[in-house]
Amino acid sequence: MTPAARVQTSIELLDRIIAAAQSNGAPADRILAEWFRNSRFAGSKDRRAIRELVYAAIRACGPIPVSGRAAMLRLAQTDGTIGPLLDGSNYGPAPLAEDEAVAEGGIAPAWLVERLEASGIAAEEGQALLARAPLDLRVNTLKAERATLKLPEPAEPTPAPHALRVATGTLVEQWPEFRDGAIEVQDTGSQIACLAVDARPGETVIDLCAGGGGKTLALAAAMDNQGRLIASDTDRGRLSRLAPRAERAGATLIESVLLDPQRELEALGDFVGQADAVLIDAPCSGTGTWRRNPEARWRLDPAQLDRFAQVQDRLLDLAAQLVRPGGRLIYVTCSLLDLEGADRIARFLANHGDWRGENLSLPLGKQRGGGTRLTPGRDNTDGFFVACARLAC
Ligand SMILES: C[S@@+](CC[C@H](N)C(=O)[O-])C[C@H]1O[C@@H](n2cnc3c(N)ncnc32)[C@H](O)[C@@H]1O
Numbered sequence: 171m172t173p174a175a176r177v178q179t180s181i182e183l184l185d186r187i188i189a190a191a192q193s194n195g196a197p198a199d200r201i202l203a204e205w206f207r208n209s210r211f212a213g214s215k216d217r218r219a220i221r222e223l224v225y226a227a228i229r230a231c232g233p234i235p236v237s238g239r240a241a242m243l244r245l246a247q248t249d250g251t252i253g254p255l256l257d258g259s260n261y262g263p264a265p266l267a268e269d270e271a272v273a274e275g276g277i278a279p280a281w282l283v284e285r286l287e288a289s290g291i292a293a294e295e296g297q298a299l300l301a302r303a304p305l306d307l308r309v310n311t312l313k314a315e316r317a318t319l320k321l322p323e324p325a326e327p328t329p330a331p332h333a334l335r336v337a338t339g340t341l342v343e344q345w346p347e348f349r350d351g352a353i354e355v356q357d358t359g360s361q362i363a364c365l366a367v368d369a370r371p372g373e374t375v376i377d378l379c380a381g382g383g384g385k386t387l388a389l390a391a392a393m394d395n396q397g398r399l400i401a402s403d404t405d406r407g408r409l410s411r412l413a414p415r416a417e418r419a420g421a422t423l424i425e426s427v428l429l430d431p432q433r434e435l436e437a438l439g440d441f442v443g444q445a446d447a448v449l450i451d452a453p454c455s456g457t458g459t460w461r462r463n464p465e466a467r468w469r470l471d472p473a474q475l476d477r478f479a480q481v482q483d484r485l486l487d488l489a490a491q492l493v494r495p496g497g498r499l500i501y502v503t504c505s506l507l508d509l510e511g512a513d514r515i516a517r518f519l520a521n522h523g524d525w526r527g528e529n530l531s532l533p534l535g536k537q538r539g540g541g542t543r544l545t546p547g548r549d550n551t552d553g554f555f556v557a558c559a560r561l562a563c
Pocket residue numbers: 378379380381382383384385386402403404405408429431432434451452453454
């Protein structure tokens with residue numbers, strides 16, 4: 171493909187990504203993967219260039235752009251190589267017309283920027299939300315140790331005890347160490363959220379919103395396969411991804427429990443008042459993960475944020491019923507908004523007099539309200555809010 175054809179293809183893909191964001195359709199990654207699958211004429215260099223152009227254009231626009239071309243024109247204001255390619259050549263984009271729409275820049279739509287600022291995320295912290303995310307691994311202590319593990323490419327330790335950082339784009343899934351379960355891909359922030367659970371061998375631990383089990387696997391390793399580890403979720407598809415991952419990781423203690431939405435306690439009845447710890451990795455806006463999913467900024471609205479907060483409150487109340495006297499619950503969201511972090515744990519503690527907030531001592535992050543917040547700017551992790559509460563004995 172010519173460089174101009176790559177730009178035009180990126181514009182067309184951006185149109186699809188914008189339409190999908192407006193209709194709650196497929197995420198950008200899936201739209202790109204599908205196009206690559208169906209466009210055999212595009213070689214690996216074309217694919218890499220198109221992916222980079224598309225993501226750079228998404229990052230360049232704050233609010234949702236009116237069109238892919240408007241997004242590309244925005245990017246052209248900072249990337250001088252694009253303008254000359256708007257030349258009307260075969261398969262290339264049409265030349266620039268007078269008064270063409272150029273998308274607005276910025277970090278996010280204005281209402282969301284306001285919410286972030288009110289939550290203490292502005293200036294450099296705001297810019298960092300759109301940087302490129304590093305690629306972190308967790309060494310699975312059921313199979314290996316960070317100090318002695320040999321990997322095919324250089325890897326640097328991060329402040330999480332089992333984490334290693336490798337060059338972004340490294341195809342770790344092809345490494346024998348990945349296939350053998352010695353390593354998992356997991357952001358350092360996510361690993362630190364698991365540390366907050368302080369799961370011990372022999373305990374009964376519930377990972378209430380386990381999804382595909384990213385955190386469950388870290389808890390299994392912390393428990394050294396001893397005790398009971400319940401992985402529950404309402405999403406059958408996500409939960410079904412856990413079993414093969416657990417097998418690869420040698421995590422043998424995990425019990426998966428599919429929950430019925432609104433009737434979660436029916437499947438978890440045996441655990442009422444029994445768990446030493448319940449992790450609530452709650453569904454949220456994902457504002458802390460924009461480095462990986464920058465178009466997620468275009469999918470949020472204020473009503474949706476309020477709905478997330480309601481679900482988070484419900485899950486906190488539900489989890490509290492599962493904890494034994496003296497046990498703990500750990501509340502986590504990958505959001506930087508106080509509405510989904512400090513405000514939620516404050517409400518929980520205000521409504522449950524027999525629970526106390528507990529300070530966490532974590533290798534990264536800074537106190538925010540009744541919890542610890544990790545941010546892409548300060549900690550170079552995904553953004554997380556993590557809080558711990560303990561039930562009186
Ligand atoms: C942030 S994701 C979890 C990610 C996962 N813990 C990991 O580390 O990979 C939130 C999960 O909550 C689940 N969820 C939503 N509503 C739920 C409910 N009422 N009970 C349990 N899980 C729920 C979603 O299906 C989703 O998998």
